[in-house]
Amino acid sequence: MSHMGYRCLMAVDREQVLRSAAALLTRKSTATMDEVARAAGISRATLHRHFAGRDALVRALESLGIAECEAALATARTDEGPAAEAVRRLVREMEPSAGLLAFLYTENQLFEGEEQNEGWARIDAALTELFRRGQESGEFRIDLTPVWLTEALYGLLASGAWAVAEGRVARNDFTHMIVELLLGGALRREEP
Amino acid sequence: MSHMGYRCLMAVDREQVLRSAAALLTRKSTATMDEVARAAGISRATLHRHFAGRDALVRALESLGIAECEAALATARTDEGPAAEAVRRLVREMEPSAGLLAFLYTENQLFEGEEQNEGWARIDAALTELFRRGQESGEFRIDLTPVWLTEALYGLLASGAWAVAEGRVARNDFTHMIVELLLGGALRREEP
């Protein structure tokens, strides 16, 4: 009975399990617990030891997503420097979480129980504030609302994650593709 | 025994059922057939008379999505005029289908059976060709691949559909928000 626990032998990498679960559930949201376990390379029994059930699994996914988003926001220091650069730093920090976020973003059923969305509210607020700050400083156009820009960022992150996962976009281009499209759009700029 | 069939009395509006099913399944992808039926305002028995099962329902959703995309592509005449204007026309034509497309785009499990994806292949090809044409004409920048722009268009359509459905973006702004972000990006343009 180690009073610290968890730090023993060949324990399942909880985060790895969550990541593969997110990858699978994004692609096939009706996947069975057995399929999730297989995808993670563990048995259903072990999966069930770590996550009491499907609900608990999704909750854990949400918690992880929130934690990683807040960590990305903190690391990117979105309240410092030019907003455009802050967006670039933020997307770079969010890249490893993109697959997880794609699942959480598309699985709006999470918001039904409305237990945990206070975390998302904080994150949404931080993102919206970033875009608002960019508008105020004159960097961003004002005909696209900060709320929509936030929404679009989520959508592009999901698109990017899927495009990379299916080999349609090179992994190394992830940040560039998303940031350049979000900030600059598809149109060619006039030469300065 | 009407040899023409289908044009009888208070028959369920098949397309209406499919649309409400897409709206529900997008929000809660694990919804029951019973929930789908309720959402469509019909009984489970009737739903099952029209769609043999969940698979058949999803197939029908996919068929409808493909048909509407191809119709939108045809109406928008994406091979005519400036590419930017073509994109604008296309998004406008796709707006009514955005909810359905959001479901189909995020439900990548469809591609497992790979029966029907030839329709998507044609649509993807048309979209990619549109962006490629815009690059060739000098309208679009060339550091964002046509494949990525296609992917981003899908993602933004989905984001837009959800944002409108949840009241975060005004319905009337749908086309403008998507087209302006996709083409122009968030950065302010220099005055010409």
Add this chain to the structure above:
DNA sequence: CCGGTGTGAGACAAGAATGTCTCATATGGG
């Protein structure tokens, strides 16, 4: 060497979802 710990495989029952059926009812056309 041996005990503790985490895991995989499988059995098992309880529950949920599905697919199919019947019957009653309402509607509109002939």
Add this chain to the structure above:
DNA sequence: CCCATATGAGACATTCTTGTCTCACACCGG
């Protein structure tokens, strides 16, 4: 008016999924 058609409600068996349990085994530390 009557009949054909479409629907709603519900019963029902089947299948799938889940949650729990047991047992055997591998690994690591002492």
